[in-house]
Amino acid sequence: MEVIFILIGLSLILAVTFLFLFFKAMKGGQFDDDYTPSVRILFDNHKKTTKNQPLKQKSNE
Amino acid sequence: MLNPATTEKTHCYHCGELCENDSLKIDEKVFCCQGCKLVYEVLSENDLCTYYDLESFPGESQKEKKGKANRFDYLNDEETAQKLLDFQNESECHVTFHIPLIHCASCIWLLENLYQIHPGIISSRVDFIKKKVQIKFLKEKINLQEVVSLLSTIGYEPKIALSHLDKKEKTGKADRRTVKRLAVAGFCFGNMMLFSIPEYFSEVELIAENFRSLFNYLNVLLAIPVVTYSASDYYLSAWNSIKQRRINMDIPIVLGIASLFLYSLWEIFAFGNAGYMDSLGGLLFFLLLGKIYQQKTFSALEFDRDYKSYFPIAVTKLVQNREEVIPLTRLEVGDVILVRDEELIPADSLLLSESAQVDYSFVTGEEVPVPKRKGELIYAGGRQKGEPVLLTVQKSPSQGYLTDLWNNESFEKSKDKLLEPLSNQVSGVFTWTVISIALIALLAWIPMDVSMGVKAFVSVLIVACPCALAMSTPFTLGNTLRIFGRGKFYLKNASVVERLALVDTLIFDKTGTLTDPAKASVSYQGEKLSEESKSILKSLVARSTHPLSNRINVWLGDVASATLEHVSEIKGQGIQGEYLGQPVKVGSETFCGVKNGLSVESGNLVYFSVSEVILGYFHIQSGLRAKAKEVVSHLENEYELHLLSGDHSHEMKSLQNLLGSDIHYNFQQGPNDKLQYIKKLNQDSRQTLMVGDGLNDAGALQESEVGIAISDRVSHFSPASDAILDADSFEKIPEFLAFAKQSRNVIKASFALSFLYNIVGISLAVQGILSPVICAVLMPLSSISVVLFTTLSTNFLAWRKGLLTQSKP
Numbered sequence: 001m002e003v004i005f006i007l008i009g010l011s012l013i014l015a016v017t018f019l020f021l022f023f024k025a026m027k028g029g030q031f032d033d034d035y036t037p038s039v040r041i042l043f044d045n046h047k048k049t050t051k052n053q054p055l056k057q058k059s060n061e
Numbered sequence: 062m063l064n065p066a067t068t069e070k071t072h073c074y075h076c077g078e079l080c081e082n083d084s085l086k087i088d089e090k091v092f093c094c095q096g097c098k099l100v101y102e103v104l105s106e107n108d109l110c111t112y113y114d115l116e117s118f119p120g121e122s123q124k125e126k127k128g129k130a131n132r133f134d135y136l137n138d139e140e141t142a143q144k145l146l147d148f149q150n151e152s153e154c155h156v157t158f159h160i161p162l163i164h165c166a167s168c169i170w171l172l173e174n175l176y177q178i179h180p181g182i183i184s185s186r187v188d189f190i191k192k193k194v195q196i197k198f199l200k201e202k203i204n205l206q207e208v209v210s211l212l213s214t215i216g217y218e219p220k221i222a223l224s225h226l227d228k229k230e231k232t233g234k235a236d237r238r239t240v241k242r243l244a245v246a247g248f249c250f251g252n253m254m255l256f257s258i259p260e261y262f263s264e265v266e267l268i269a270e271n272f273r274s275l276f277n278y279l280n281v282l283l284a285i286p287v288v289t290y291s292a293s294d295y296y297l298s299a300w301n302s303i304k305q306r307r308i309n310m311d312i313p314i315v316l317g318i319a320s321l322f323l324y325s326l327w328e329i330f331a332f333g334n335a336g337y338m339d340s341l342g343g344l345l346f347f348l349l350l351g352k353i354y355q356q357k358t359f360s361a362l363e364f365d366r367d368y369k370s371y372f373p374i375a376v377t378k379l380v381q382n383r384e385e386v387i388p389l390t391r392l393e394v395g396d397v398i399l400v401r402d403e404e405l406i407p408a409d410s411l412l413l414s415e416s417a418q419v420d421y422s423f424v425t426g427e428e429v430p431v432p433k434r435k436g437e438l439i440y441a442g443g444r445q446k447g448e449p450v451l452l453t454v455q456k457s458p459s460q461g462y463l464t465d466l467w468n469n470e471s472f473e474k475s476k477d478k479l480l481e482p483l484s485n486q487v488s489g490v491f492t493w494t495v496i497s498i499a500l501i502a503l504l505a506w507i508p509m510d511v512s513m514g515v516k517a518f519v520s521v522l523i524v525a526c527p528c529a530l531a532m533s534t535p536f537t538l539g540n541t542l543r544i545f546g547r548g549k550f551y552l553k554n555a556s557v558v559e560r561l562a563l564v565d566t567l568i569f570d571k572t573g574t575l576t577d578p579a580k581a582s583v584s585y586q587g588e589k590l591s592e593e594s595k596s597i598l599k600s601l602v603a604r605s606t607h608p609l610s611n612r613i614n615v616w617l618g619d620v621a622s623a624t625l626e627h628v629s630e631i632k633g634q635g636i637q638g639e640y641l642g643q644p645v646k647v648g649s650e651t652f653c654g655v656k657n658g659l660s661v662e663s664g665n666l667v668y669f670s671v672s673e674v675i676l677g678y679f680h681i682q683s684g685l686r687a688k689a690k691e692v693v694s695h696l697e698n699e700y701e702l703h704l705l706s707g708d709h710s711h712e713m714k715s716l717q718n719l720l721g722s723d724i725h726y727n728f729q730q731g732p733n734d735k736l737q738y739i740k741k742l743n744q745d746s747r748q749t750l751m752v753g754d755g756l757n758d759a760g761a762l763q764e765s766e767v768g769i770a771i772s773d774r775v776s777h778f779s780p781a782s783d784a785i786l787d788a789d790s791f792e793k794i795p796e797f798l799a800f801a802k803q804s805r806n807v808i809k810a811s812f813a814l815s816f817l818y819n820i821v822g823i824s825l826a827v828q829g830i831l832s833p834v835i836c837a838v839l840m841p842l843s844s845i846s847v848v849l850f851t852t853l854s855t856n857f858l859a860w861r862k863g864l865l866t867q868s869k870p
Contacts, residue, residue, distance in 0.1 A: 004272065005275075008275075008279070012252065012279075015248060015251075015252060016248075019244060019245070019248045022244055023241065023244070026237060026240065026241070031240075032188070033188045033189070033190065033191070034190075035189050035190050036169060036186075036187055036188055036189040036190070039166045039169050039189065040169060040173070042166070043111075043115075043166075043170050
């Protein structure tokens with residue numbers, strides 16, 4: 001049964017990782033616009049492939 | 062897709078407007094004007110015609126396009142450009158523009174493919190809901206001014222106003238903070254529930270005893286971020302309200318959090334019991350959830366606009382007969398400025414040119430331009446129509462007749478403080494009752510068992526947690542906000558609903574609010590119009606975008622247009638042409654050469670002449686909005702109605718006939734008079750609701766308890782207000798007001814419901830038999846049932862009122 005100590009530790013680490021990833025995604029602006037991507041996905045980029053700009057915002061300063 | 066060739070009348074391939082003839086044609090595609098054709102040319106050159114495949118007629122008509130290529134010159138000004146850019150380094154710049162025109166998938170596609178038109182653009186990204194586009198470009202290849210010109214060439218001119226220079230985007234930050242707090246609370250709550258499972262099934266020996274204490278310590282560990290981080294806003298708010306010697310909803314919440322946390326710590330460390338940490342996590346989780354639900358915002362709308370949002374950021378100044386584009390902030394009294402067609406007059410100034418046509422639709426809601434002569438004072442906020450005019454500035458832009466409104470003290474105070482929310486009124490009673498019950502329980506137990514007394518005391522504080530109480534308000538108001546939004550009535554925030562419910566006096570502006578510029582009544586006097594003259598008129602007025610032309614055009618209805626030659630429009634005067642060799646004219650009395658013109662009490666006259674002989678004239682008056690009469694008579698029974706108008710009082714008779722005499726009519730009200738009028742009503746302790754539309758109502762909208770701005774195009778223009786109402790929903794005003802009242806009743810009912818839970822909980826608590834399990838069950842149960850009750854009942858009431866039918870904006 002002592003294995004439960006390790007399991008609890010692992011599960012907490014996993015959960016904290018997800019929480020951290022969520023924060024990171026939020027900071028990157030992933031949840032700012034929940035409509036446009038749904039339209040954008042339907043465009044075919046037949047010619048020059050659209051450069052997918054990463055969401056990294058270098059902020060205002 | 063609609064094939065333009067097969068329809069009887071040809072639609073412009075770009076904007077879908079009806080074309081008068083097929084003269085503008087390329088690649089078998091017909092265009093209504095040069096502007097639309099030009100956009101098509103640019104797009105086809107760059108192989109971007111997918112734009113037209115995604116949606117039919119995706120463009121906006123380019124007829125009213127503002128001329129002059131150098132109008133973006135001010136963007137070359139380093140200081141101005143600096144303020145507009147989001148970010149820049151040695152090679153690239155990022156800038157975000159607000160483009161109100163964004164309306165369909167084609168728009169998104171085109172704007173995100175800008176890099177195919179100009180190699181200097183790295184990428185662009187559209188936010189459809191906010192109608193914004195962020196563009197990244199290379200400094201060496203293209204500058205800011207060229208980017209804006211490029212957007213303008215393809216028909217997407219960004220809106221750049223003075224206010225964009227002052228404030229960078231702040232919205233969303235507050236939202237994010239709460240979401241983060243919720244995420245932490247949710248994370249901890251979920252894990253704490255897992256660790257509390259042995260406690261929930263305490264009869265069953267699930268696992269050995271040593272795990273139990275480990276789980277308890279883990280719970281403590283998880284509770285720390287909840288108490289210190291997630292709950293921090295509540296401490297702040299509670300502390301602020303104590304400082305002001307008032308009790309708001311957050312005080313009992315903090316009391317509950319503190320007693321839950323401290324008592325659980327004591328239980329865990331002193332006795333090795335389980336404590337109530339999971340309930341604490343749940344409490345914060347549900348509270349924050351409610352808070353976020355309430356924070357519904359309509360991100361495409363701006364509620365805090367002042368005059369700066371409408372004013373251009375640059376003006377053309379004349380220095381020794383040389384044109385110079387300067388930022389508005391540097392404009393000084395005495396400067397001579399040049400204002401071109403469709404440009405806004407930025408400051409109160411004297412007219413130097415012979416004449417001007419000023420459209421005050423931003424200010425008063427009346428869109429027919431007012432003629433001005435040399436030497437007359439023109440107030441800021443008007444839009445010049447026609448020839449460029451010269452003006453000399455009399456007052457600085459912030460001190461004008463209209464803009465002076467914003468220096469009034471009523472713009473300093475926040476309206477949210479006006480009314481104590483219902484929940485705060487209840488929470489005072491609630492807090493004192495709970496504390497006294499707890500004390501009574503303590504005193505009652507002390508003679509028998511001191512430790513039981515302490516337990517009962519704390520249990521009461523814990524169980525009487527105001528969770529359900531605190532959640533009924535945000536969920537009811539948040540849901541009401543959404544229902545209003547469906548009916549195209551957009552509130553600034555949830556507290557407006559409560560204020561709306563208590564209103565007892567309604568004040569309406571006349572022009573543009575009760576009257577609808579588009580619903581004009583046109584009457585024709587003179588020689589009877591033959592089919593032939595009708596078709597001449599039709600082709601004349603169809604050339605012009607002047608509001609009066611549009612109205613005559615609508616009045617003429619479906620008439621085939623005649624073929625005319627040499628048609629030309631003199632802006633603000635009229636349109637002339639030749640029909641079978643005879644000159645035909647339609648326009649003002651001087652334009653048509655009327656000697657002794659008629660004078661009318663209200664409205665405008667438009668004359669029609671053939672070969673210099675006047676055939677007759679049109680009398681055009683703005684008409685009442687559809688259902689205005691019904692709305693007024695409906696509201697008369699419950700509210701005191703006032704009407705404010707900037708017009709002369711001779712209209713009173715006709716208005717009284719239309720709307721009845723129970724209304725308090727007030728005429729010749731300037732922007733400041735309107736503000737003072739509301740102030741006086743407020744001092745008579747009336748709860749005022751102002752409905753207005755133009756910038757001249759801005760003061761009154763601000764001073765009233767609830768200011769509703771009415772607008773035909775909600776995302777385009779409206780003065781600062783508490784709520785924006787789409788003009789289509791004008792007739793629903795009585796329903797909206799009634800519904801606001803009902804949601805207040807729903808809040809009251811849900812208070813009763815949560816008191817019921819508290820009575821059950823407290824009766825257990827005073828006997829000292831409260832266990833963590835009961836607490837863990839009671840807390841979410843009460844919260845969820847209150848949320849269900851408020852949501853279902855508001856939706857039911859809205860459904861009964863027919864407010865649930867509209868689609869999203």
